[in-house]
Amino acid sequence: MPGFEIFGDEERAEVADVLETGVLFRYGFDDVRGGHWKTRTFEAELCRALGAEHCHVCSSGTAALDIAMAACGIGAGDEVIVPAFTFIATIEGVLQAGAVPVFADIDETLCLDPASVKDRITDRTRAVVPVHMCGSMARIDEISAVCAASDVVLIEDTAQALGATFRGQALGTFGAMGCYSFDPVKTITCGEGGAVVTDDEALYHRAEQYADHGHDHVGHDRGAEGHPILGTNHRISELGAAVGLAQLRKLDWIIQTQRRNKARLREAFATCSEVTFRTIPDPAGDSATFLSVLAPDEETARRWTSVLAGAGVPGCFYWYDNNWHYPRKWDHLREMRTPGKSPLTLLDPPPDLSEMDIERSDQVMSRTISMLVKLSWTDGELDDIQERIRTALEG
Ligand SMILES: *Cc1c(COP(=O)(O)O)cnc(C)c1O
Numbered sequence: 045m046p047g048f049e050i051f052g053d054e055e056r057a058e059v060a061d062v063l064e065t066g067v068l069f070r071y072g073f074d075d076v077r078g079g080h081w082k083t084r085t086f087e088a089e090l091c092r093a094l095g096a097e098h099c100h101v102c103s104s105g106t107a108a109l110d111i112a113m114a115a116c117g118i119g120a121g122d123e124v125i126v127p128a129f130t131f132i133a134t135i136e137g138v139l140q141a142g143a144v145p146v147f148a149d150i151d152e153t154l155c156l157d158p159a160s161v162k163d164r165i166t167d168r169t170r171a172v173v174p175v176h177m178c179g180s181m182a183r184i185d186e187i188s189a190v191c192a193a194s195d196v197v198l199i200e201d202t203a204q205a206l207g208a209t210f211r212g213q214a215l216g217t218f219g220a221m222g223c224y225s226f227d228p229v230k231t232i233t234c235g236e237g238g239a240v241v242t243d244d245e246a247l248y249h250r251a252e253q254y255a256d257h258g259h260d261h262v263g264h265d266r267g268a269e270g271h272p273i274l275g276t277n278h279r280i281s282e283l284g285a286a287v288g289l290a291q292l293r294k295l296d297w298i299i300q301t302q303r304r305n306k307a308r309l310r311e312a313f314a315t316c317s318e319v320t321f322r323t324i325p326d327p328a329g330d331s332a333t334f335l336s337v338l339a340p341d342e343e344t345a346r347r348w349t350s351v352l353a354g355a356g357v358p359g360c361f362y363w364y365d366n367n368w369h370y371p372r373k374w375d376h377l378r379e380m381r382t383p384g385k386s387p388l389t390l391l392d393p394p395p396d397l398s399e400m401d402i403e404r405s406d407q408v409m410s411r412t413i414s415m416l417v418k419l420s421w422t423d424g425e426l427d428d429i430q431e432r433i434r435t436a437l438e439g
Contacts, residue, residue, distance in 0.1 A: 046298065046333075046419040047226065047233030047291055054293065058082065058286035068282050071256065074265040083285040087239070089292055093207075094214040096222070096241035098248035101285055102255050105203040105225025107278035108238035109137025112199045112221040113171070114275075115240070115250040118143050121391055122170035125196075127156040127182075128405035130175040131369055133225075134201050135377060142387040143170070144395045147371060149404040152323040154336060154412065155182030160404070162190050171197040176205035176215050178414055179231075179302075179333030180324045184210050184218045191219070199223065203238075206231045207299045209329035216241055221251070226284075231298060231333060232291035234284035255279065298419060302332035306417045308426045309335045312433035318344065319437070322412070334414045342410035348437065349413055355436035357429060359416035364409040371400055 061080045067073045070083035087099040102108055118124060120142035126134050129150045138145040148164045151157035156174045172191050174182040184200070191198040198219030202208075206224050208215045216222025224230075226237035242248050253260055254275040262268055313319045313335065322336035339345035342364075349362040367373035378398040380386055388394055421429070 046302075046417075047230055048228050049419045050291065050294060050298070051287075052290075054290040055287045058290045059283055062282045062286050070279060070282055070285065071259075071261065072266045080282070082282045082289055083280060086285045086289040086292065089289065090224075090239055090241065093292060093295060094217055094222075094241055096214070096217050097243040098245065099239055099241045100248065100252045100255060101237060101239045101280050101288070102278040103238065103280050103284075104236050104278070105201075105223060105227060105230070105238040106133040106136055107255070108203075108223035108225065108240045109133060109173075109199075109201065110140045110276075111251045111255050111278060112223050112240050113137055113141040113143065114254045115242075115247045116171060116197045116199060116220055118170050118197070120387055121168065123166060123168040125156075125161055125164050125169060125172040127173075127175050127177075128371055128400070128402040129154055129177055129363065129369060129409060130201065131203070132374060132377070133203070134173055134175055135371075137201075137223075138173070139382075139386070139388070144168075144388060144391070145397070147400050147402050147405075149402055150408055151183075151404075152338065152408055153180070153182060153325060154178060154322055154408070155180075156187055157404070158183050158186035158190050161187060162194075165190075165194050165196065169194070169196050171199055173199050173201050175201040175203075176208060178322075178336055179205050179208060179331040179417075180322065180336075181205065181208055181210045181215055181326060181329060183325050184215065185325075188218050203227075203230060204333065205331050207295050208331035210326045211329070215329075217243070220244065220247060226288050226291075231331060232288060232295060234280065234288035234291075237280050237284045237288055299331055301419050302417050303330065305419070305421055305426060306330075306332040306335050308430060309415055309417065309433070312430040313337050313437070315434050316437040333417055335417060336412055336414040338408070338411045339413070340411070345411045345413055351436040351439055352413070352433070355432040357415070357432045357436060359418070361414045361416070363412060363414065364406075370409055371402065372406070 067077040149160035202216035203225035226234040255278040258275040
């Protein structure tokens with residue numbers, strides 16, 4: 045997830061356009077912006093890259109999730125099914141709506157298991173949010189079928205998988221809405237930024253209105269705007285969007301480079317007969333930001349984590365112990381430590397978020413190690429890393 049690796053002349057040139065006029069804002073100032081509409085251009089190019097009808101670029105991936113929940117009408121007391129392996133932002137999006145996050149298990153795709161989703165659907169379930177973790181895809185066709193059969197909204201968290209596809213279709217375009225992040229460690233970065241995409245025009249308008257205090261964005265220079273709904277402020281600045289635009293234009297090159305580098309890592313891990321690889325439902329669509337391997341058992345995974353670090357293999361993550369991506373370690377969520385009174389406490393009975401039925405996810409995550417794929421590796425560095433991986437796993 046290497047946006048931070050590639051800041052160059054293209055990004056500088058886009059930012060310079062914005063600095064030239066001083067119009068750092070996406071809305072208004074129509075007559076003095078010198079024809080620069082970086083956010084709008086970024087949205088149009090994202091639509092083209094993803095094959096989506098509509099796109100709204102916003103201030104973060106977390107904001108994108110909040111916008112998607114609001115646009116899709118998810119609200120107080122609704123249940124939203126989320127995977128046991130994700131970043132906390134997915135859950136924050138649900139909580140922000142006053143809705144109840146319900147964890148379902150992941151499988152060896154490291155993403156939602158469609159059977160577990162089906163199992164967790166109740167008459168209060170309003171949405172399912174699969175997260176395409178670490179650059180590769182969930183079984184999105186099966187999850188989509190489960191949602192359709194139960195009349196539940198599908199919202200994809202594609203924060204970590206920009207540029208990945210399933211059978212040729214961009215991840216993030218399978219459900220009602222797809223959410224992306226352009227934060228410092230994602231495939232492309234704006235510094236901070238995010239986006240929602242949809243093919244549904246009504247959803248799009250609710251999204252862009254909600255993200256800007258309910259303004260309907262009608263008329264020249266904000267002159268004739270109405271406020272059909274209440275909203276909030278999730279606007280991105282033109283400076284951030286300018287960077288994102290330059291980065292997006294490098295996306296094909298980024299994906300190709302990641303795939304090539306990932307293949308080299310995979311080659312090295314494959315020399316160890318005990319290694320199995322994460323299941324990728326459509327390997328041709330992998331964005332290849334990470335290589336994930338599974339050990340036969342937890343003890344072996346822990347041993348590998350330690351010997352890989354000892355051998356100087358860079359960027360290996362044992363998520364099961366890491367307090368960023370696995371809910372067993374999220375004490376703040378389990379104890380619902382909200383700054384003020386959460387709307388969830390008004391439910392009868394209030395949900396107990398410390399109760400998590402995710403034993404099958406434990407079995408997968410306790411065996412999983414992921415390795416970050418970098419763009420900037422030279423052939424010589426890759427030779428060296430391959431050698432270190434082989435040596436570590438032989439021992
Ligand atoms: C990064 C991330 C987000 C949130 O994105 P921000 O831009 O950091 O707010 C949401 N979901 C997942 C899975 C992420 O990795």
